[in-house]
Amino acid sequence: MTTAIEVKTVNKEFVLRHTRSIKEALVWLIRGRKGDLSEKFHALKDVSLDVQQGETVALLGFNGSGKSTLLKHISGVMIPDSGTVQTRGRVAGLIEVGAGFHHDLSGRDNVYLNGAILGMTETEIDERFDSIIEFAEIGQFIDTEVKFYSSGMYLRLAFSVAVHTDPEVFLVDEILAVGDEPFQRKCIAKIKELAADGKTLVVVSHDLDLVAKICERGVLMDHGQVIFDGPIDDAVDQFRQNS
Numbered sequence: 001m002t003t004a005i006e007v008k009t010v011n012k013e014f015v016l017r018h019t020r021s022i023k024e025a026l027v028w029l030i031r032g033r034k035g036d037l038s039e040k041f042h043a044l045k046d047v048s049l050d051v052q053q054g055e056t057v058a059l060l061g062f063n064g065s066g067k068s069t070l071l072k073h074i075s076g077v078m079i080p081d082s083g084t085v086q087t088r089g090r091v092a093g094l095i096e097v098g099a100g101f102h103h104d105l106s107g108r109d110n111v112y113l114n115g116a117i118l119g120m121t122e123t124e125i126d127e128r129f130d131s132i133i134e135f136a137e138i139g140q141f142i143d144t145e146v147k148f149y150s151s152g153m154y155l156r157l158a159f160s161v162a163v164h165t166d167p168e169v170f171l172v173d174e175i176l177a178v179g180d181e182p183f184q185r186k187c188i189a190k191i192k193e194l195a196a197d198g199k200t201l202v203v204v205s206h207d208l209d210l211v212a213k214i215c216e217r218g219v220l221m222d223h224g225q226v227i228f229d230g231p232i233d234d235a236v237d238q239f240r241q242n243s
């Protein structure tokens with residue numbers, strides 16, 4: 001079996017507050033600048049996770065448990081403070097709607113921009129362009145600047161570009177929620193198709209019934225730590241018990 005994603009003892013802290021009152025800053029100066037003035041939040045604590053090629057994994061957990069932060073580390077948009085993340089093959093997906101899109105460019109130009117960011121050559125994008133537009137159902141808006149798109153239209157185009165990159169590893173955050181129901185169904189069908197084709201899938205969702213249908217493995221997170229990792233039905237049961 002080949003490992004597609006290897007996350008090793010990853011830690012991530014966020015700075016919550018940079019500024020302090022003048023009094024606090026004075027005390028800090030008088031004490032010889034000891035300690036840290038900023039308040040920090042430990043979002044991922046020694047997280048380790050191996051995902052084999054072709055596995056379908058759901059990240060579960062309450063709001064703020066670290067799911068999206070972990071997904072961003074896997075996608076490479078975030079760098080860990082310590083620990084390592086390695087992925088094999090082309091990684092694509094939907095983490096933040098509109099990430100990698102330029103507001104002042106048209107949908108058409110953004111397909112090229114986003115496609116290039118995700119590792120496609122210009123010829124590959126040329127070949128897949130019609131299919132990308134057809135899947136997104138953007139129609140006559142393709143030459144409109146994307147700043148005038150609704151959030152659903154953004155999602156359609158971003159999702160369509162991402163699936164057309166033919167990724168080995170596909171990451172999906174909760175964002176499917178902004179799409180209307182027919183488009184959501186279409187995306188879910190596409191995600192299932194990718195899974196059936198043996199692609200590696202990591203999905204963040206609060207829709208437990210949906211992830212139970214798509215994924216075989218569930219990773220339950222709590223306060224930045226993995227507290228359960230096993231078959232999806234067991235992970236969902238455990239999560240429901242904690243709720």
Ligand SMILES: Nc1ncnc2c1ncn2[C@@H]1O[C@H](COP(=O)(O)OP(=O)(O)OP(=O)(O)O)[C@@H](O)[C@H]1O
Pocket residue numbers: 014015016041043061062063064065066067068069070174
């Ligand atoms: N850039 C950031 N700066 C500061 N804090 C952050 C940042 N990104 C995330 N956090 C904090 O890290 C914690 C984990 O956030 P994360 O988005 O990973 O949670 P989540 O499990 O995906 O939650 P949800 O279910 O609400 O999407 C949260 O408390 C969040 O406020």
